[in-house]
Amino acid sequence: MDNVKFTIVIPTRNRSETLKYCLMTCINQNYNNYEIIVSDNCSSDNTKEVVKSLNCNKIRYYKTKEVLPMTKNYQFALEKVKGEYVIYLGDDDGLHFHALDLLNEVINLVRVPVINWRLDHYEWPGYLLRNFENLIKISNVSSSTKSGFFSGKEKIKKVLKFEEKFNVLPMLYMNSAIKVDFIKQIEEKNVGIFDSCEPDVYSGLVTAYYVKEYFYLNFPVSIGGSSKNSTGMTQITALKENKITHEFNELNKKFGLEFKPTFYKITFSETSLVDDAIRYAFNKFLPQNDEFIVDYKALIVNLVNDVKQCCEYYYEETEAVFKEILEYIYETVKDKFSEEITLFFKNEILKKLKPLKKYDFDKRFLPHFDKDYLILDGNKFKVADIYGAAQISDMVLNFDERVNEYKGKLKKVTRCMNEISKYKNIGICGANCHGKILVKLLKNINDVEEHNIYFFDSDKNKWGTKIEQYTINNLELIKKMNIDKVVICSYTYQEEIYETLKDLIDDSRIMKLYERDEEFYFDILV
Missing domain, CATH: 3.90.550.10 (Spore Coat Polysaccharide Biosynthesis Protein SpsA; Chain A)
Structure with missing residues (x-):
């Protein structure tokens, strides 16, 4: 094919x-x-x-x-x-x-x-x-x-x-x-x-x-x-290695894929799996700078919650195991992190930790x-x-009906965007979510550099402020500017804005998104 x-x-x-x-x-x-x-x-x-x-x-x-x-x-x-x-x-x-x-x-x-x-x-x-x-x-x-x-x-x-x-x-x-x-x-x-x-x-x-x-x-x-x-679910619910997790771990080792989260002995925690992927990302492509910072306090809180939950699935055999794991986490925190995080673990996690509670497998949701x-x-x-x-x-x-309704709205938005994208100089009247979405869609339909985009709004408190990288202008400026098409980006006030625009520019340069009494179809995006 x-x-x-x-x-x-x-x-x-x-x-x-x-x-x-x-x-x-x-x-x-x-x-x-x-x-x-x-x-x-x-x-x-x-x-x-x-x-x-x-x-x-x-x-x-x-x-x-x-x-x-x-x-x-x-x-x-x-x-x-x-x-x-x-x-x-x-x-x-x-x-x-x-x-x-x-x-x-x-x-x-x-x-x-x-x-x-x-x-x-x-x-x-x-x-x-x-x-x-x-x-x-x-x-x-x-x-x-x-x-x-x-x-x-x-x-x-x-x-x-x-x-x-x-x-x-x-x-x-x-x-x-x-x-x-x-x-x-x-x-x-x-x-x-x-x-x-x-x-x-x-x-x-x-x-x-x-x-x-x-x-x-x-x-x-x-x-x-x-x-x-399920490999993923088995990983985060199996306190001890089983057939599925054993094969998963051994195959990774055989092909040089090392499991290396911060708390590497804890293999049954979703947090450990995420931490491992994050560490691989830092090693491969993710810059280690002030933009991308791991919150290790939050990581440790989530890790302890994972461990506690898993131990509660196997309550009869895990009270001693739980204490052992907490000691391992504490020693690792002392070894790898600052005194501040160590104190946080002792005072905010260990001291406030509730006892294990047997998981009720018979409590149906x-x-x-x-x-x-x-x-x-x-x-x-x-x-x-x-x-x-x-x-x-x-x-x-009733997905058939819901999907058809959704697709109908998508097609209306698509038709609008295809029409708008024909013009070089575009005015967007309404500094709101409608306007933001229009700009983002224009970026993807055509390179946004192909268009000159100008925002306008009747609210004088918005004049001179920005939406995205565009300055919001007084509506009155429209009549002095060489704009090919002005798009009214409002559902509630469309007709009111249209009447105002007609006094400023020729009707042929104005585009409404909605026919009179038409349903609000941009709600799939805004």
């Missing part, structure tokens, strides 16, 4: 029982121009037979000649990609059926190399935390974080300070579609997209650092699955809404896998 828009990459090893349903979500897309790569890391189960049984000509199956570390298998698959954009999924994850269709419309509008979104979640039957088994968490599209453009470097700073979790980063794993040419540009700097023991976290740091801005889509696209054999998710009990809908979770999500939230 030539000119493929999307490649979905699914690295897998000996997990055919979940891979089948992951693939089913991928081959049932409401879109056609894509391929699927299954990168089989030398499995000994029936992975190849499962792939073949689906009888889908979009799937290309590759098997490594030997067992590789996760990072190397990810890279092995990347070299086979033909698509313009690539998405990586775990073999227990899935896509919503509208995913590629919606992403295609978004890319046509925003034209950036990285599209990112918040994950939905599904906990497979057999998941370690059995009170979460078969729960489906679907993102609330009415949440406070709207779609829009984000600075990658600003996101990194928040992750380094542990103000936000690593999964807000635009990772080449589950939560982003990344342009392949952009990845190649990074690789030309002698920086690999997966070069650490944690390819998901590390790829998010790499992408965020090298992309100027990425687009965050506040709409469900993919479902992150957690199953009993009931279906409910919260500010971020709708949480459903898959058992009530006879769901047993991620394909079923995708089907129920589609049915309950």
Whole structure:
């Protein structure tokens, strides 16, 4: 297939029982121009037979000649990609059926190399935390974080300070579609997209650092699955090394990938995994300066919380282990950090630490809404896998109708931007979020240097101040300036502004974003 828009990459090893349903979500897309790569890391189960049984000509199956570390298998698959954009999924994850269709419309509008979104979640039957088994968490599209453009470097700073979790980063794993040419540009700097023991976290740091801005889509696209054999979930819930973590660690050692977080003996903490990826990033590309600083107090707080939570899963056997680990953390803090941080650990963490409490595996989480998710009990809908979770999500939230509404608004914004971008000298009337978004979209449709942009507002308190790098001017100045088209960036006051502008310039030079009584469609961005 030539000119493929999307490649979905699914690295897998000996997990055919979940891979089948992951693939089913991928081959049932409401879109056609894509391929699927299954990168089989030398499995000994029936992975190849499962792939073949689906009888889908979009799937290309590759098997490594030997067992590789996760990072190397990810890279092995990347070299086979033909698509313009690539998405990586775990073999227990899935896509919503509208995913590629919606992403295609978004890319046509925003034209950036990285599209990112918040994950939905599904906990497979057999998941370690059995009170979460078969729960489906679907993102609330009415949440406070709207779609829009984000600075990658600003996101990194928040992750380094542990103000936000690593999964807000635009990772080449589950939560982003990344342009392949952009990845190649990074690789030309002698920086690999997966070069650490944690390819998901590390790829998010790499992408965020090298992309100027990425687009965050506040709409469900993919479902992150957690199953009993998930490597990531096993890593952060297994107090002792097991078969999965043993193989993961030994393969990394064999291929020279050293696990080297600050507290290297603690391998079962999400914070340790993030710390390891951060240290690799500092070694490879991230400058060690005043711009990018790790908040080690916050790191230690998160680490202790991780350890405590994991110990509570195995309460009967871990009270002594917990004390032992705390002593190790204390000794490491004394050895590696300042007296201030040592005192912080003693006074703010150890002295205030509550005793271990046995985790209640029988406390079932009931279906409910919260500010971020709708949480459903898959058992009530006879769901047993991620394909079923995708089907129920589609049915309950009526995604067909919601996606069509969203796409309709995207197309209206796209038409507006294509019209505006025809002009050299552009006036933007309304120094607000509308105006900011217009400038960002213009940057991506055409080089912003191709346009002369002028902001105007009727509020005299704004005159002389700036929005982005542009000075806000008095509306009266419009009649003295050689402006090709003045765009009214207001929904509520559009007609009022239009009447004012008609007294200043010819009607043919004025552009409204909305027809009379038309719905507010820029709400997908502002």
